[in-house]
Amino acid sequence: MNGRRLALLVLLLVVAAGALWTWRSGQDGQTTPGGAAPPQQAYDYEAHDVVLRQMGPDGRLQFQVEARQITQLPESGRIAAEGLTLYHDPPGTEPGGPNRWTLTADRGELPAEGGVVTLAGDVRAKGILVGGGGAVTIATGHLQYDLATQELGTDDDVQLTWGATTTRIRGLHFNVRTGEGLGSEINATLDPR
Amino acid sequence: MQPLIHDSRRSLLKVLAASGVAAWLATGVAARDATAPIVASNKGQVHFNLPAGTQTLEKDVELRQAPDTLIRADKAEGTNLPGGNYDNGHWVLSGAVHIEFEDTVLDANSATVIFDKGRIRTITVEGTPARFSHPGTTGERNQGQANTISYDGNRRQVRFAGQTAYAFGPYEGISDKPLIYDLDSTEITSEKGRSDDSRIIFTFRNMQASARFWRANINGGTQVLEQDVELRRTPGTLIRAEKAEGSNLTDGYDEGQWTLTRKVQIEYQDGALDADTATVAFGAGEVRSIQVRGTPARFSYPAGSSGQRFEGRADTVSFDGDKRQVRIVGHPSRYTFGIDQGSSDKPLLYELDKGAFRSEDNGDADAHVRGTFNPRNRVPTPRTPDRSTAQ
Numbered sequence: 001m002n003g004r005r006l007a008l009l010v011l012l013l014v015v016a017a018g019a020l021w022t023w024r025s026g027q028d029g030q031t032t033p034g035g036a037a038p039p040q041q042a043y044d045y046e047a048h049d050v051v052l053r054q055m056g057p058d059g060r061l062q063f064q065v066e067a068r069q070i071t072q073l074p075e076s077g078r079i080a081a082e083g084l085t086l087y088h089d090p091p092g093t094e095p096g097g098p099n100r101w102t103l104t105a106d107r108g109e110l111p112a113e114g115g116v117v118t119l120a121g122d123v124r125a126k127g128i129l130v131g132g133g134g135a136v137t138i139a140t141g142h143l144q145y146d147l148a149t150q151e152l153g154t155d156d157d158v159q160l161t162w163g164a165t166t167t168r169i170r171g172l173h174f175n176v177r178t179g180e181g182l183g184s185e186i187n188a189t190l191d192p193r
Numbered sequence: 194m195q196p197l198i199h200d201s202r203r204s205l206l207k208v209l210a211a212s213g214v215a216a217w218l219a220t221g222v223a224a225r226d227a228t229a230p231i232v233a234s235n236k237g238q239v240h241f242n243l244p245a246g247t248q249t250l251e252k253d254v255e256l257r258q259a260p261d262t263l264i265r266a267d268k269a270e271g272t273n274l275p276g277g278n279y280d281n282g283h284w285v286l287s288g289a290v291h292i293e294f295e296d297t298v299l300d301a302n303s304a305t306v307i308f309d310k311g312r313i314r315t316i317t318v319e320g321t322p323a324r325f326s327h328p329g330t331t332g333e334r335n336q337g338q339a340n341t342i343s344y345d346g347n348r349r350q351v352r353f354a355g356q357t358a359y360a361f362g363p364y365e366g367i368s369d370k371p372l373i374y375d376l377d378s379t380e381i382t383s384e385k386g387r388s389d390d391s392r393i394i395f396t397f398r399n400m401q402a403s404a405r406f407w408r409a410n411i412n413g414g415t416q417v418l419e420q421d422v423e424l425r426r427t428p429g430t431l432i433r434a435e436k437a438e439g440s441n442l443t444d445g446y447d448e449g450q451w452t453l454t455r456k457v458q459i460e461y462q463d464g465a466l467d468a469d470t471a472t473v474a475f476g477a478g479e480v481r482s483i484q485v486r487g488t489p490a491r492f493s494y495p496a497g498s499s500g501q502r503f504e505g506r507a508d509t510v511s512f513d514g515d516k517r518q519v520r521i522v523g524h525p526s527r528y529t530f531g532i533d534q535g536s537s538d539k540p541l542l543y544e545l546d547k548g549a550f551r552s553e554d555n556g557d558a559d560a561h562v563r564g565t566f567n568p569r570n571r572v573p574t575p576r577t578p579d580r581s582t583a584q
Contacts (some may be wrong), residue, residue, distance in 0.1 A: 131244030135278050162243055164279030170241055178245035188233040188251060 002155075046071040054110075059152070061095050062147060063088045063117070065110060077112035084108045086117060090130055090150055090177055101127035101176055103145060117145040125152055129179040137161040138174065150176040158183065194400070195510045227552060229259040231279050231311075235269075246275040254286075262313070264306065265291040281309045297351070297376065299342060300324045309346070316344040322358075325351060327376060330412045333359045335379060337372070349376045350575060359395075362411035363445035366395025382408040392421070397445035398478070400426045404437070411487070414442040414449065424451070432473060432479060433458040445479040457485060464494040464519070464545070476514075483512040489527075492519060501531035502548060503543055519543040520553070 003057035047070050053060040054116040068083030088104040106121025125138040125145070138152060139159040145152050151173060158172040160181070199501050200371035237252025240574025248271040256264040274282045281577035284306045285317040291297040292306070294313060301318030308314060329335045340355030355358070355369040359375075361381055369376075369391030371384040383406050394403040401582045402425070404418035418424075424432040426446075451473045453459075458583040459466040459473070461480055468485030475481060489506040507523030508517040521528065521543065530550070540553040 004545060015584030050544070129244050160218060161277075163278050165279070167233075167277075181241045181243070183239045183241070184235075186233060186235050186239040189230050 018063040024068075024098050044072045052110075061089065065108075070110075073109075079112070081108045081110060082106065084119075086110075086119075087175075088145070088147065088150075090166075093130060098130050099130050101125060102145070105143070111142050111147070115147065117147060119143045119145065123154075130177060133190060134163050136179075138172070140172070152176060231256060231258045233257075233279075243277070245272075247272050248274060256284075260294060261293065263291075263293040263415075264315075265289070266304070280308060280311045284308075288319075292316060293316070295376065296328050297344075298326045299344075301342070312346060313344070314346045316346075318342050322356060325353070327351075327373075327374070327379070329362055329379065333362075335359070335374070335411070337374065339372075350374065351376065361409070363397050364395050364409070364411070365397070366393060366515070368393040368395075368407075372407075378410060379407065379412050380410045398447070400446040401422065402437075402446070415440050416442060422453075429460075429462045431458075431460040434471070452476045457487075459483060459485065461512070462527060462545075464492065464512075466512075467491040468510070479514060480512070481514045483510075483514075485510050489523060492521065492543075494519065494543065494545060496530060502529075503548070504529040505541065505543065507541075519545065519546045528553060 010069055032172045042163050048068065050065075050067055050070055052067070052070065054064070056062045064087040065081060066085045066087075067081035069086075070079050070081045070127040084105055084107070084143045086105075086108065087095065087096075088101045088103070089095045090099055090101065103117070103119060103123065103125045105119035105123040109118040111117065111130065123138075123140050123143040125143065126135065128135050133165045137160070139161075141155050141156045143152055143154045143156075152175075153173045160167045160169055160172065160174075166187055167188035169181075169187075170185040172181055172183040174181040174183075199427045233250070233254075233256045235250040235252055235254040237250070237254075239248070239250050241248040248261045248510040250269045250271075252267065254264075254266050255267040255271070256262075262282075262513035264286070266286035266499060269285065270285045271279075272283045272285075275509065284304075286304040286306065289301070290299070290301045290304040291552050292301075292304065299316065301320035302324035303320070303326055304318040306313060306315060306316050322340055323342045324336040324528050325339075326341050331512070337351075337359040338352050339353035339358065341353075343352040343354070344350070345352070345430040351374040352371055353368070353374070357368040357370075357372055358379075359368070359372065361379075368383060370393055372393075373384055374380075375382075375389040383404075385406060391408045392403050394401065394407055396402075397405070402416075402418060402423065404422040405420035407416070410549050416431035416437075417507065418437040418439075422432075422434045424430075424437065424446075432451070432453065434457045436453065438452045439446075440450050440452075449471075449472075453471040455469065456468070457468045457471045458545075459468075459471060461483065461519045467487045468490035470487070471483060471485040473480060473483050486509050489508060490510045491504070491506050492503045492510045493504040495501075505519070505521040505526060505528045507521040507526030509522045511520045513520070514519075519542070522542040523537075525538045526541055527536045527552070528534065528541060537552055538557065541550055542553050
């Protein structure tokens, strides 16, 4: 494991109740965010019931993850999580403030350094747009979230709920910062009440 | 009328049939039940900006709202949709626009639909032409086409402007003026604007009517025409007046009665009438009766094959279509027959087919018929032989 990453992880990792480190050189029976069982010796460590906070170079909180279990993949250094909730505060917003985005999923992979979060299995992203307009909820089976560009993207079917509108869209690229979205084959129920 | 309408009907049917498979949506629909949810769908790209309240939908766009509102288009650009709220959305639609609401159908190249509290406030469609249809009372749909067709949701009226043609009930026509169609009463009115020379022309079988202003209630069988009114039936009938009010028009212009006022001129077959007011009744497509009044009313008709005309002036001139007889009533009435002329306190009856006239006994012993007869109208009397010189 990369020493820098380990140091950063140790710095950012707040172990919740019952946290468990299990250094393993061989472990089977675990799943990846994509759902496939990892090969033997697929990860370097695992932890349970953890809270992980990733800080940026400026010391600012980049994101926070609460997970039932995390493991680190040896090759890429990415962290696989299960039963996770990810919190992200768009730049310029108060950490933990009203514009915080909350993403939940059955499984996820977190970037070793910035980059893109990949979520799978009953994915839900919820937040309030900086530009105004109320809460937005996105539900889908698979989602990527680019922490740098703040863009959510998926090719799967999406249910987007915003205000009085519930919309099903095939594929979606949605920018959390601007509130702009691009998808196809909308099927929206617009309740004028 | 021109085959234009018939062609347009066929085209409209094709459009309506094709629209069943159509595609593309666009705009919101509002219906009588504003609490019904609006369902939007498309088969192409969707671009939206939630804070800005905008959406752009492409390909097979469709918006529906129960019970009967449907909007389709190739592309729909929506604005004023804050918080995903479509209550007050503005939609600009383009490409194969098809709109249905409250039994009304619109087909056009482009459209703008504005919602207000979940109901359609206005629709403006444009096309070459845009087409409209709405249920008539006889089973057929009232149809109209124009460059621009606008719907005012508050007034529940549809306005046609630009190369307007229509087929409402038994009538077909064209209009240079904008027409207003009321969805509830199905009354049609030409828009009164600044004075110009534009006219409305409409036809029913061999009858053509035109005027600068027209108001018609097809269901009620009434029509009002104003300014330079002209009713023309081929062959042989031309009616002009400043105003014509038709009633009991139950079978187009084949049945019904017209009340004419101001500058009335009637030409029927070879006869002519000029008057201040008139009433003309049609039955089975023929003129059944005419009654004109004036100060005086004037009548003229060819007198047989002599080339002369019978002319009468009186307070009232009546034509009986069954008897083919004209009755002239005045105090007195005056007449000219060729170069003979006279006056009568009694009604005069002129037989159109015989070219003869006579006075009518009205029971007034003091009433007289007076006349001067020019001897040139008579056959010269043979000279009596001089007996003194007779052989």
